[in-house]
Amino acid sequence: MSAIILDGKVTGKKLRENAKERTTLLRKQGHTPCLAVILVGDNPASHSYVKAKEKALAEAGMEGRSLRLGGETSEAELLGVIKSLNADDSVHGILVQLPLPRHIREAVVINAVDPRKDVDCFHRVNVGKLLLEEPGFLPCTPHGVIQLLREHKIPTKGAHAVVIGRSNIVGKPLAMLLARKEFNATVTMCHTGTKNLAFHTRQADILIAAVGQPGLITGDMVKRGAAVIDVGVNRVSVAGETGYRLTGDVVFEEAAQIAGWITPVPGGVGPMTIAMLMLNSLSAAEIRYGGKCGT
Numbered sequence: 001m002s003a004i005i006l007d008g009k010v011t012g013k014k015l016r017e018n019a020k021e022r023t024t025l026l027r028k029q030g031h032t033p034c035l036a037v038i039l040v041g042d043n044p045a046s047h048s049y050v051k052a053k054e055k056a057l058a059e060a061g062m063e064g065r066s067l068r069l070g071g072e073t074s075e076a077e078l079l080g081v082i083k084s085l086n087a088d089d090s091v092h093g094i095l096v097q098l099p100l101p102r103h104i105r106e107a108v109v110i111n112a113v114d115p116r117k118d119v120d121c122f123h124r125v126n127v128g129k130l131l132l133e134e135p136g137f138l139p140c141t142p143h144g145v146i147q148l149l150r151e152h153k154i155p156t157k158g159a160h161a162v163v164i165g166r167s168n169i170v171g172k173p174l175a176m177l178l179a180r181k182e183f184n185a186t187v188t189m190c191h192t193g194t195k196n197l198a199f200h201t202r203q204a205d206i207l208i209a210a211v212g213q214p215g216l217i218t219g220d221m222v223k224r225g226a227a228v229i230d231v232g233v234n235r236v237s238v239a240g241e242t243g244y245r246l247t248g249d250v251v252f253e254e255a256a257q258i259a260g261w262i263t264p265v266p267g268g269v270g271p272m273t274i275a276m277l278m279l280n281s282l283s284a285a286e287i288r289y290g291g292k293c294g295t
């Protein structure tokens with residue numbers, strides 16, 4: 001293997017320690033940052049993500065208020081819960097874990113969260129601010145990827161970044177961030193309509209896979225020396241206690257022979273997402289009490 005491993009656990013820990021220090025300062029002023037996490041239904045992956053968030057909040061000295069609602073919860077009931085959290089001054093951030101059950105409209109729910117408490121940066125007001133480069137939250141996974149590149153001094157200026165996936169959570173915002181003047185990457189966005197995906201990926205100095213398709217990126221699709229960022233978190237069935245193992249969108253063993261840098265799954269982007277969520281939740285509280293603005 002030749003690639004440098006981009007260890008999100010190490011970089012994420014540094015960021016969470018920073019969040020912890022700032023939380024201590026805020027608590028000395030009598031304010032404990034509080035993130036409310038709403039989980040509807042019994043998606044096993046969502047349950048484990050929420051547990052990881054609760055653990056990180058506790059470690060940072062923040063309050064986590066988890067609301068686990070049954071899968072039969074109606075959209076109106078969920079909107080009622082969000083309304084009361086919006087009005088609760090002791091709650092600084094609200095996160096609705098996605099995906100939601102099919103009978104609940106995701107967009108309606110996301111846009112019901114007070115934009116000042118929208119630590120995911122999913123609300124249309126915050127997405128607009130991101131696009132217009134106005135101060136505000138940055139979405140956790142894209143911002144986590146940027147921090148990982150920054151920490152390892154991976155050059156972005158003039159680099160060709162190829163983003164595979166056009167989701168509202170990762171692909172679209174990450175493409176927008178990388179194209180900002182401060183990063184100055186040339187961005188190509190690939191998706192299910194892209195013809196000859198490998199033609200594009202082989203040109204990438206920074207290759208970001210955010211599709212949710214195990215094995216999509218093989219070694220022959222990677223340019224020598226590229227930074228390969230695997231955002232995919234896929235559960236594939238295996239024999240054994242849990243019955244599954246986590247794997248990304250990239251065939252790690254192959255890509256690691258060719259790439260200059262690569263993220264593992266798990267332990268790459270995932271811990272960065274959590275760290276950025278801690279920082280956004282803290283920022284929401286800091287802003288609430290007149291502190292600094294943005295992330």
Ligand code: GUN
Nearest residue numbers: 095096097098099120140
């Ligand atoms: N489901 C998968 N990723 C995310 C995320 O970043 N935020 C929320 N709220 N749900 C998710």
